[in-house]
Amino acid sequence: MYNIFSTLVNNKRPDAYALIRGNDRYSNMFGLVNFYSVRGNVGIVAEAEVSGLPYDSSYSPRFVGMHIHENGDCSDNFENTGVHYNPTGADHPYHLGDLPPLLNSNGYAYGAFFDGFLRIDELIGKSIIIHNNRDDFSSQPSGDSGVKIGCGVIQRSI
Secondary structure, X not given: OOOHHHHHHHHOOOOEEEEEEEOOOOOOOEEEEEEEXXXXXXXXXXXXXXXXXXXXXXXXXXXXXXXXXXXXXXXXXXXXXXXXXXXXXXXXXXXXXXXXXXXXXXXXXXXXEEEOOOXXXXXXXXXXXXXXXXXXXXXXXXXXXXXXXXXXXXXXXO
């Protein structure tokens, strides 16, 4: 899997994506999360880029939580997204929907990662949520990452 990120991101069209939009308070937030299946169906690579994140110059850069939630419904300020995607019933931070945090630097974040447990087919129709705080990776049930400030429904690329 040499250069898996650059090879997929530069040479392959995403298999799925989510357009991120902010809640009513952060209406200027927008972003895109692309999902790529890895050859041999051994996992996915996700690439996220978000701008318009809230920041305070005295605390920037800082991490914000990013999770896959079970429902693909971003209405009502994202109250209908449900809990972290967790088909195995694991404790936090071992939900399949527990993703690496994004580093918010002056309102902008970019990140890419490999996940060997997720597959594209199971992501379609779920939501991806950006939270206003970092995930502490220990508090139950979901890491105390704060308010849902951004949401996008994961869709298959055509």
